Amino acid sequence: MRVKSVSYVNNSFSGNLPSGLILRGKPTTSHQMACIQNSFDGKKRKMKIALRCLALVLMAGLCTVGASAGEGQPIAIVHARLIDGMGGSPVENAAVVVRDKTIEYAGPASGVSVPRDAQIIDATGKTVMPGLADLHVHLQGSWDGISVDLLGYQRYLKAMLYAGVTTLMDTGNYQPWVLQLRQEQAAGRLQGPRIYCVGAMIDSADPAWPDLAYAVTSRYQIPEIVRRDKAAKVDMIKGYSNLSEHMLHWLSEEAGKEGIRVVIDQWERNGSPDLVATGISGFAHLPTRKMNEADIQFAKEHNIFFITTLTVTEAFARTRLNDIGFLKEPYIADTTPPWFLTELREFANKPQTEPEKKETQESIVAHQEAMRNVKKLHDAGFLIATGTDAPYPGVFQGEGLHHELELMVEAGWKPLEAIRASTYDAARLMKAENEWGSLQAGRRATLLIIAGNPAERISDTRKIETVIQDGKIVDRTALKYDMKTDAGYRAVPGLFNP
Numbered sequence: 001m002r003v004k005s006v007s008y009v010n011n012s013f014s015g016n017l018p019s020g021l022i023l024r025g026k027p028t029t030s031h032q033m034a035c036i037q038n039s040f041d042g043k044k045r046k047m048k049i050a051l052r053c054l055a056l057v058l059m060a061g062l063c064t065v066g067a068s069a070g071e072g073q074p075i076a077i078v079h080a081r082l083i084d085g086m087g088g089s090p091v092e093n094a095a096v097v098v099r100d101k102t103i104e105y106a107g108p109a110s111g112v113s114v115p116r117d118a119q120i121i122d123a124t125g126k127t128v129m130p131g132l133a134d135l136h137v138h139l140q141g142s143w144d145g146i147s148v149d150l151l152g153y154q155r156y157l158k159a160m161l162y163a164g165v166t167t168l169m170d171t172g173n174y175q176p177w178v179l180q181l182r183q184e185q186a187a188g189r190l191q192g193p194r195i196y197c198v199g200a201m202i203d204s205a206d207p208a209w210p211d212l213a214y215a216v217t218s219r220y221q222i223p224e225i226v227r228r229d230k231a232a233k234v235d236m237i238k239g240y241s242n243l244s245e246h247m248l249h250w251l252s253e254e255a256g257k258e259g260i261r262v263v264i265d266q267w268e269r270n271g272s273p274d275l276v277a278t279g280i281s282g283f284a285h286l287p288t289r290k291m292n293e294a295d296i297q298f299a300k301e302h303n304i305f306f307i308t309t310l311t312v313t314e315a316f317a318r319t320r321l322n323d324i325g326f327l328k329e330p331y332i333a334d335t336t337p338p339w340f341l342t343e344l345r346e347f348a349n350k351p352q353t354e355p356e357k358k359e360t361q362e363s364i365v366a367h368q369e370a371m372r373n374v375k376k377l378h379d380a381g382f383l384i385a386t387g388t389d390a391p392y393p394g395v396f397q398g399e400g401l402h403h404e405l406e407l408m409v410e411a412g413w414k415p416l417e418a419i420r421a422s423t424y425d426a427a428r429l430m431k432a433e434n435e436w437g438s439l440q441a442g443r444r445a446t447l448l449i450i451a452g453n454p455a456e457r458i459s460d461t462r463k464i465e466t467v468i469q470d471g472k473i474v475d476r477t478a479l480k481y482d483m484k485t486d487a488g489y490r491a492v493p494g495l496f497n498p
């Protein structure tokens with residue numbers, strides 16, 4: 001049955017239920033309890049009062065649209081276009097019912113039974129879909145990817161949530177720092193996306209990121225490092241660029257005994273059969289090397305996953321920085337301090353030296369190869385999830401994920417497939433698809449309402465109106481960068497020795 005479109009704005013409820021919506025459940029609000037009491041006052045007036053009660057009950061629900069649902073109050077999103085995150089065709093005129101932290105119903109309006117006390121959100125012409133995941137990001141602030149602004153953590157966590165990134169994996173950081181962020185977010189004391197992390201990276205005696213890595217000089221150190229990471233409950237272990245294949249083999253084997261997967265980044269070697277053969281589970285970036293049929297086949301046999309990060313290969317190619325008009329994008333402009341943008345503009349306008357120009361040329365070729373590979377690997381059926389590697393020049397925490405989706409579509413993915421890589425497949429990559437990443441009954445109620453149709457135009461994911469995280473409507477206005485309340489912390493130099 002098609003649900004008639006009704007407007008709930010200006011609290012102009014007329015007393016008629018939207019056709020096709022069934023109310024159910026016991027009334028619980030004081031409004032509703034008073035109504036019950038009244039309805040027993042006299043038989044003659046019983047019907048009249050009961051009708052008034054129904055109107056009050058409905059108004060109690062409808063009048064709160066735009067504000068947070070009361071504690072324990074269910075939320076019903078009606079008249080929406082539903083994208084389930086699993087790649088299914090969008091369902092027009094769908095409904096989603098959220099109770100506490102969980103999705104109670106997601107599907108056609110004809111099958112919904114709206115709880116009597118629900119806060120109703122009319123999503124006519126809009127899309128409801130799962131929150132997005134960035135499975136390759138670094139929680140250390142700055143804009144250049146190297147300097148470090150740990151104290152600014154609230155700003156960048158807010159920027160991600162503002163942009164609908166409700167889940168992230170930090171793929172290399174100061175271990176106690178990121179463990180504490182994960183712990184505090186999980187406990188509900190720190191606002192931000194749900195956090196997974198790899199802790200510090202594992203690298204050779206000369207780590208590329210000395211501040212962010214454990215330096216391993218002998219394979220006999222590996223059991224102790226894995227034991228420490230196991231105790232820290234890291235979500236994966238990250239092997240980094242200077243580790244030999246021999247060391248990667250020992251790392252994968254030792255981590256495997258503890259049930260921990262190893263994800264690696266070895267730059268231009270990503271995707272190579274030599275690395276696949278070491279026993280790793282996946283690559284933290286798409287390959288920028290040419291992947292021939294045999295390489296693809298070998299990786300497929302080893303059930304390898306990939307995290308995309310096309311935005312960062314594009315950043316090194318500097319193609320996005322040629323026109324910095326994108327800095328006006330609301331997800332950037334609303335969440336970023338002015339000095340951040342000033343420094344980035346200066347970087348973008350600074351003439352490059354000859355060696356830098358050569359490096360950029362090589363990066364353009366690498367990015368083009370990554371764009372070809374994302375299509376090839378997708379066609380070959382790999383598990384691929386979205387990541388950005390933010391922050392890097394032009395790659396923002398939050399906005400970067402939307403650009404990542406656009407690049408995937410530019411590379412030949414269908415919009416729904418790109419969305420799936422950022423929702424259901426991201427959850428599959430984290431082995432959490434039974435918990436989050438799709439709109440179906442029983443999953444975490446973390447979802448977005450979008451004023452557009454990203455199934456047709458992927459850039460419509462830039463039109464988020466509402467973020468619901470674990471069943472609660474997020475106050476997005478409070479997530480915006482505010483010069484008056486922001487402490488204005490500046491980054492300090494970080495160490496990078498490639």
Ligand SMILES: [Zn+2]
Binds near residue numbers: 136137138171172
């Ligand atoms: Zn990274």
